[in-house]
Amino acid sequence: MRLGIDIGGTKTAAVAIGADGELSDQVRMPTGFGAEAVVATALRTVERMGQLAGLHAASFTSIGIGIPGAVDSATGRVEHAVNLGLDGLDLGRRLSDRLGIDVRVENDVKAAALGAHHLLGARAGAVDGAGRPGATSMAYLNLGTGLAAGVVLGGRLLRGGHGIAGEIGHIPIDPAGVMCGCGQRGCLETVASGLAIARTWPTDSEHPARELFDAADAGDARALEVREEFFAGVATAVRLLVLTVDVDAVVIGGGLAALGEPLVVGTRRILNRWAAESAFLASTDLATRVQVVPPGFPAAAVGAALVGEHPWLKSSS
Structure with missing residues (x-):
């Protein structure tokens, strides 16, 4: 065990x-x-x-x-x-x-x-008999206070040459954007994370993302605008992961994954809009690759159990 x-x-x-x-x-x-x-x-x-x-x-x-x-x-x-x-x-x-x-x-x-x-x-x-999944390639997009990703290719965790593979939250996407905590300007994390929502939708609520989504569903114009920007940021992260490592699936996890199906639907809508404007993006079927971790699934604990095994420790680079 x-x-x-x-x-x-x-x-x-x-x-x-x-x-x-x-x-x-x-x-x-x-x-x-x-x-x-x-x-x-x-x-x-x-x-x-x-x-x-x-x-x-x-x-x-x-x-x-x-x-x-x-x-x-x-x-x-x-x-x-x-x-x-x-x-x-x-x-x-x-x-x-x-x-x-x-x-x-x-x-x-x-x-x-x-x-x-x-x-x-x-x-x-x-x-297989040891409980290990097959070689499906996958990126785990962690949407929490910040933003980061983990990539599994051919059944192996991608760490890179210095262990920072997947730190896509600190890829600048807007030269005129706000300063990121990492010291760069306009990082992906500044538009698609819990911190981003807290900055653009100030509230005393313990669950600002949920309040934002509820307000947008109720037709609040500012909430709709902020949520759309957030969806675009998440879609950008999905596009970046797929175009970089061509994973079969991008699975959204982290605290914001609790937003569930509305998060997936909104992200897919943005990706489909981009696909309608680009034959190249249309050919990649980005929207169909997006999933969300089921509520309550202890992804990090399960993965930690697999990390304990020597075969999982091997890395791709």
Whole structure:
């Protein structure tokens, strides 16, 4: 049984995957802040999952961790996970020493890409005896506070030469746009992310994106304009991913994926409009490639479980 843990800024989620590819019960708990608290959270999660599965930690076939920040997947070291209070932590080594089993660590978006890929394979019935999906190529478009992507090609996670493959949120698309937190101007993240919605649709609501969509559905002119700009930004991300790596599917995940079908419909509408104006884009069938992660599917935790296996650690470049 493979164990996957998704360590987020406020909560940690875990799931185990059996030999048949089926998911076990899930565990959720608060995430501690700071290096020692993050390690303690991971250890408590492993202990709790072991209790549910009736296993000692060392009896799991593999353990994988998905976590924000810059991750060296070869060493398990995490850097710049600001929301977790981590400036540098040898998380993989620390956990391996305590648990007596190799623990592999991956960036959370890249882990979620593997989880979404697993889901696609399961839906298509293309899962082998070890629960691994077939070679469908896929990009996972993470729409949360920011924007990033993870790409799986030929069953392998694309990391690139320096581990930053998929950081499309920091590709400038508008030289006259607003400044991005990365120091560039007009990045894709400034038009298609939770931060972008918060800037263009100021509100005291705990769910500004949902309020924006509701206001647009009610006919509010400003809301319609802001939502259309957001759809165009998401469509731009889809176009960029497909034209760069020609993936079979672009699966939208992250916090904004909770917008569900309206997000997919709006994005497809923009893509179809562009296709009507370009025979080349029409030939790529961009709109048909867009999907959204089902509500409640723990993509990052599932992907983390797969990261724990040596075959998934191999990268494309």
